[in-house]
Amino acid sequence: MTDPSNPQAALEQLHEQLGDCVETSFEQREDHSYDGLKISCLPDAVIRVKEDSQVGMALKIANEYSIPVTTRGAGSSLTGGATPIQGGWVLDLSGLNNLTVDQKNQVARCGPGVVIADLQAEAAKDGLFYPPDPSSKKFCTIGGNIACNAGGLRCVKYGVTRDYVLALEGYLANGEKVRWGRATRKFATGYNLRDLWVGSEGTLGVVTQATLRLIDLPMFTRTFLGVFESDEVALSSPNELRKLGLRPSILEYLDQWTIDCLQKYVGTEVFPGVDPKPMLLIELDGSEREVEEHSIDLTKWMKSRALAFRSASTADEAEKIWDVRRQGSSSMKKLASTKLNEDVVVPLDKQVELVQCVDGLREKFGIKIGVFGHCGDGNLHVNLMYDEENAEETTRAVAALKELMSRVIELGGAISGEHGVGLAKTPFVREQFNQAEWSAMLAVKQALDPNNILNPGKIFDVFNPWEQKKIPVILSWEHENEEPKP
Amino acid sequence: MTDPSNPQAALEQLHEQLGDCVETSFEQREDHSYDGLKISCLPDAVIRVKEDSQVGMALKIANEYSIPVTTRGAGSSLTGGATPIQGGWVLDLSGLNNLTVDQKNQVARCGPGVVIADLQAEAAKDGLFYPPDPSSKKFCTIGGNIACNAGGLRCVKYGVTRDYVLALEGYLANGEKVRWGRATRKFATGYNLRDLWVGSEGTLGVVTQATLRLIDLPMFTRTFLGVFESDEVALSSPNELRKLGLRPSILEYLDQWTIDCLQKYVGTEVFPGVDPKPMLLIELDGSEREVEEHSIDLTKWMKSRALAFRSASTADEAEKIWDVRRQGSSSMKKLASTKLNEDVVVPLDKQVELVQCVDGLREKFGIKIGVFGHCGDGNLHVNLMYDEENAEETTRAVAALKELMSRVIELGGAISGEHGVGLAKTPFVREQFNQAEWSAMLAVKQALDPNNILNPGKIFDVFNPWEQKKIPVILSWEHENEEPKP
Numbered sequence: 005m006t007d008p009s010n011p012q013a014a015l016e017q018l019h020e021q022l023g024d025c026v027e028t029s030f031e032q033r034e035d036h037s038y039d040g041l042k043i044s045c046l047p048d049a050v051i052r053v054k055e056d057s058q059v060g061m062a063l064k065i066a067n068e069y070s071i072p073v074t075t076r077g078a079g080s081s082l083t084g085g086a087t088p089i090q091g092g093w094v095l096d097l098s099g100l101n102n103l104t105v106d107q108k109n110q111v112a113r114c115g116p117g118v119v120i121a122d123l124q125a126e127a128a129k130d131g132l133f134y135p136p137d138p139s140s141k142k143f144c145t146i147g148g149n150i151a152c153n154a155g156g157l158r159c160v161k162y163g164v165t166r167d168y169v170l171a172l173e174g175y176l177a178n179g180e181k182v183r184w185g186r187a188t189r190k191f192a193t194g195y196n197l198r199d200l201w202v203g204s205e206g207t208l209g210v211v212t213q214a215t216l217r218l219i220d221l222p223m224f225t226r227t228f229l230g231v232f233e234s235d236e237v238a239l240s241s242p243n244e245l246r247k248l249g250l251r252p253s254i255l256e257y258l259d260q261w262t263i264d265c266l267q268k269y270v271g272t273e274v275f276p277g278v279d280p281k282p283m284l285l286i287e288l289d290g291s292e293r294e295v296e297e298h299s300i301d302l303t304k305w306m307k308s309r310a311l312a313f314r315s316a317s318t319a320d321e322a323e324k325i326w327d328v329r330r331q332g333s334s335s336m337k338k339l340a341s342t343k344l345n346e347d348v349v350v351p352l353d354k355q356v357e358l359v360q361c362v363d364g365l366r367e368k369f370g371i372k373i374g375v376f377g378h379c380g381d382g383n384l385h386v387n388l389m390y391d392e393e394n395a396e397e398t399t400r401a402v403a404a405l406k407e408l409m410s411r412v413i414e415l416g417g418a419i420s421g422e423h424g425v426g427l428a429k430t431p432f433v434r435e436q437f438n439q440a441e442w443s444a445m446l447a448v449k450q451a452l453d454p455n456n457i458l459n460p461g462k463i464f465d466v467f468n469p470w471e472q473k474k475i476p477v478i479l480s481w482e483h484e485n486e487e488p489k490p
Numbered sequence: 491m492t493d494p495s496n497p498q499a500a501l502e503q504l505h506e507q508l509g510d511c512v513e514t515s516f517e518q519r520e521d522h523s524y525d526g527l528k529i530s531c532l533p534d535a536v537i538r539v540k541e542d543s544q545v546g547m548a549l550k551i552a553n554e555y556s557i558p559v560t561t562r563g564a565g566s567s568l569t570g571g572a573t574p575i576q577g578g579w580v581l582d583l584s585g586l587n588n589l590t591v592d593q594k595n596q597v598a599r600c601g602p603g604v605v606i607a608d609l610q611a612e613a614a615k616d617g618l619f620y621p622p623d624p625s626s627k628k629f630c631t632i633g634g635n636i637a638c639n640a641g642g643l644r645c646v647k648y649g650v651t652r653d654y655v656l657a658l659e660g661y662l663a664n665g666e667k668v669r670w671g672r673a674t675r676k677f678a679t680g681y682n683l684r685d686l687w688v689g690s691e692g693t694l695g696v697v698t699q700a701t702l703r704l705i706d707l708p709m710f711t712r713t714f715l716g717v718f719e720s721d722e723v724a725l726s727s728p729n730e731l732r733k734l735g736l737r738p739s740i741l742e743y744l745d746q747w748t749i750d751c752l753q754k755y756v757g758t759e760v761f762p763g764v765d766p767k768p769m770l771l772i773e774l775d776g777s778e779r780e781v782e783e784h785s786i787d788l789t790k791w792m793k794s795r796a797l798a799f800r801s802a803s804t805a806d807e808a809e810k811i812w813d814v815r816r817q818g819s820s821s822m823k824k825l826a827s828t829k830l831n832e833d834v835v836v837p838l839d840k841q842v843e844l845v846q847c848v849d850g851l852r853e854k855f856g857i858k859i860g861v862f863g864h865c866g867d868g869n870l871h872v873n874l875m876y877d878e879e880n881a882e883e884t885t886r887a888v889a890a891l892k893e894l895m896s897r898v899i900e901l902g903g904a905i906s907g908e909h910g911v912g913l914a915k916t917p918f919v920r921e922q923f924n925q926a927e928w929s930a931m932l933a934v935k936q937a938l939d940p941n942n943i944l945n946p947g948k949i950f951d952v953f954n955p956w957e958q959k960k961i962p963v964i965l966s967w968e969h970e971n972e973e974p975k976p
Contacts, residue, residue, distance in 0.1 A: 108729055108839045131733075153678045164676055166685075167653065180926035188835045189867045190650055190907035192639045192689055193915070193922050194949065195931045199652075199685030203678055220732065243594055246706065247617075249777065291735065297779075349674045353594040381675045421676035429679075436679050440666035444938060445681045451937035452930060463680065 014069035015049055021061050025052050036076065036094040041084035041428060042474040047074070047094045054099055056212040063210065064179030066093060072460045075206040077117055077145030082345060083426025084469065085152060085205050089461040097147055100212060105130050111170060111187050112216045116147025132218040135162030138422070143481045147211055152424030153203035160380025161253045164422065166202045173213035177453035187215045205424050206459040208452045222253065222289035226299050227322040230306050230313035231275050231283050235259065237309055238282040239355045242380050248301050254287035255380030259359060262332045262374040269335030274328055275312040285329055336374050340389035344405065348412045349383040349421030361411045362386060369404040383421040398470055410435065427467045500555035501535055507547050511538050522562065522580040527570035527914060528960040533580045540585055542698040549696065550665030552579060556941045561692040563603055563631030568831060569912025570955065571638060571691050575947040583633055586698060591616050597656060597673050598702045602633025618704040621648030629967045633697055638910030639689035646866025647739045650908065652688045659699035663939035673701045691910050692945040694938045708739065708775035712785050713808040716792050716799035717761050717769050721745065723795055724768040725841045728866050734787050740773035741866030745845060748818045748860040755821030760814055761798040771815055822860050826875035830891065834898045835869040835907030847897045848872060855890040869907040878956065888956050896921065913953045
């Protein structure tokens with residue numbers, strides 16, 4: 005019999021079986037003690053996985069000794085999804101980055117450590133395209149994207165990560181190998197544990213190989229930027245454009261507050277002579293003919309609805325338009341030490357009410373809040389800015405956040421559209437579900453991970469990130485410009 | 491304390507709470523004792539549900555007394571998914587057929603009893619489209635489509651049922667109300683029990699309301715029929731058409747054997763002067779301009795690859811092309827008393843090997859087998875014909891079926907692409923999964939239905955349909971022509 009309360013014995017077995025993949029130096033443990041949320045919890049060991057089977061071996065031991073296991077790729081989670089909040093072992097899968105594109109079956113097979121931008125580049129060589137593109141795509145990995153069912157800019161036309169996952173291989177909490185789904189579009193045989201794993205944030209299993217559907221690479225794009233009199237007009241775009249037969253590949257909204265902030269920051273007006281007003285950034289894609297034809301219709305719509313607009317068909321011109329989106333975010337960060345980026349989602353026709361709710365929160369709590377994001381999906385990012393050193397301001401920000409989340413749920417939406425719950429949203433997730441739903445989710449967790457070793461502390465246990473001191477680290481990608489780029 | 495072995499007490503409570511929704515006449519019970527598989531098992535009672543909450547009330551009692559509950563819509567399942575194989579109660583949801591189309595959010599909300607064709611007709615009034623279209627769409631209901639993740643003709647371009655389910659409301663086995671997902675395209679909050687329910691064949695919960703994503707209704711179509719020298723050429727079409735930038739809305743294959751059978755049946759050749767050879771039925775859809783432009787490219791491809799072809803742009807002309815598909819199926823039914831329609835699916839590039847496998851089975855077992863179906867998805871329907879009164883022939887057919895299923899799994903496919911396992915595929919489903927996968931599925935079942943009351947006997951328990959006598963009933967839709975029609 006093994007002693008479940010003997011982590012030292014577990015670690016010895018791990019060393020024995022996995023050899024120098026297991027790292028226990030303080031430096032390695034510290035390096036793997038935090039993610040994009042920047043809250044640090046030291047793990048006992050880091051396992052740098054070199055082959056699939058090592059995941060099974062590590063999990064078998066961890067399950068026997070009830071050791072918490074936190075799976076990690078790039079560690080770019082903004083919600084703390086890869087923070088080893090209960091210590092234990094960190095399973096670093098960034099080394100499992102094999103990648104092959106199967107052109108005949110229009111699929112990619114990749115390890116969880118494959119970076120999204122690399123996957124897109126490899127697919128493009130065969131004229132193929134993997135559409136989900138979170139703004140972190142240059143460094144985030146497919147494993148994390150599957151864990152939180154990542155979205156991004158182009159979901160309005162192409163859907164989210166889940167829509168591209170055909171099959172998953174990996175390990176159950178007990179270390180046994182499983183495969184869910186097949187490299188086929190249709191599958192109606194047994195329970196769909198593939199889609200249960202997608203979005204389960206590493207709490208139900210560990211993915212070691214994903215088979216992803218690819219589509220044809222759109223060859224041409226045209227980018228538009230327009231400014232609108234009101235939120236009502238800007239946020240009517242998803243429905244109005246649809247009625248015109250237009251299916252933009254990107255449909256991004258920036259609120260008046262964000263534009264005001266960015267104009268003050270850069271010192272010039274985006275549209276000279278136009279006061280800060282809501283804007284839309286729209287991309288059309290497809291064949292040259294399609295883009296040309298749809299551009300004519302979109303131009304007509306812009307002329308009838310926008311106060312001013314411009315468009316770009318070359319990469320250089322498009323860059324200038326994207327600068328507006330990038331600077332919007334950068335300028336906000338100058339306003340406060342902490343920016344809480346909440347990826348809430350509401351039905352398309354409730355977006356105006358969401359923006360009105362935010363107006364009320366700014367006034368009631370005196371907090372700076374900028375709203376921008378994917379209005380084609382109802383997935384607006386609400387960014388609350390406050391100084392975490394200021395206890396009183398923090399209290400106000402948290403109160404505003406709570407009201408925001410309640411309102412989102414009231415409007416028939418969800419508190420997370422693409423980042424997942426992780427640690428950051430645990431104070432609000434309970435409100436999203438009734439008791440029966442909550443119990444059913446816990447029963448599924450218990451069924452697939454009876455010893456609660458997989459990413460424990462996430463989703464279900466309340467953790468208030470604002471009560472924790474963030475570590476003053478600058479992540480490798482924070483040196484570069486990490487803002488979205490098409 | 492209730493007595494779980496006292497079905498009479500349970501039935502009394504049911505009568506008390508649900509009044510005249512509960513029917514126990516022999517006639518009603520017999521009417522609900524079978525589905526499209528035509529194997530009859532008498533239930534103790536039929537519950538004709540009039541409102542959502544009655545489902546919860548019935549399940550609460552059933553769960554307390556461990557009464558088997560089989561949920562049913564139209565009862566058109568070909569796999570026995572709605573057969574009350576263990577008796578108990580049949581929950582007839584065909585009366586829950588409320589339907590509203592929300593044009594602003596591009597969704598439909600419907601009860602499980604809504605017939606697919608009615609949903610499509612209602613959506614079309616607002617220029618919207620619900621794409622999954624099983625060939626039974628004139629009578630099958632959305633509840634059953636969700637239960638087996640139904641596909642159909644247009645999945646090659648538009649995806650399957652799962653791709654259109656945004657949210658589900660319903661009841662857990664214990665009678666508690668739950669809601670999974672929201673009327674939003676993105677959702678990354680908690681476990682995805684929505685997609686776990688989809689395809690779980692009524693064994694994990696009962697759906698009482700579905701929110702479905704709708705897309706723009708394609709306004710124009712053009713239909714092509716071509717005959718090809720070999721299976722290799724015909725089955726290269728998915729990849730070749732993709733490379734030409736063509737995305738057919740329908741891409742159906744009929745094998746040489748099926749064509750031969752139909753030509754003998756109708757007495758004329760589909761393409762005069764051309765011997766029986768594999769054929770493709772292809773539909774393009776979209777705007778008038780798109781269809782015109784893509785027709786030019788498809789015509790070029792047909793000229794270079796087909797022995798002969800024709801196309802239709804009017805409904806009447808298309809009817810004649812569809813007659814070929816319909817007669818293929820009708821003529822097969824004349825050949826034997828029993829036709830086993832197996833909806834297997836393999837990766838796109840394994841379809842030729844699947845067809846070769848069927849050639850081998852015909853020879854080895856002396857069984858008549860016709861193959862036709864959705865080659866754009868790798869979802870070919872393999873139809874085995876035999877006389878169920880002939881024990882020796884039945885044995886050969888079953889042996890051929892077993893070999894087929896093993897080969898499908900070997901090729902990386904699945905034994906069911908769109909019909910589900912039900913009863914009919916239980917002899918083969920175990921081979922699809924390893925022990926860990928099988929145990930994980932059973933653990934999920936145990937977690938969500940601990941008393942095993944929901945559709946017991948399906949998916950997991952072996953049932954050999956060929957050992958059962960089928961009842962000589964003609965289903966209401968069998969009087970009409972039930973073959974696929976676009």
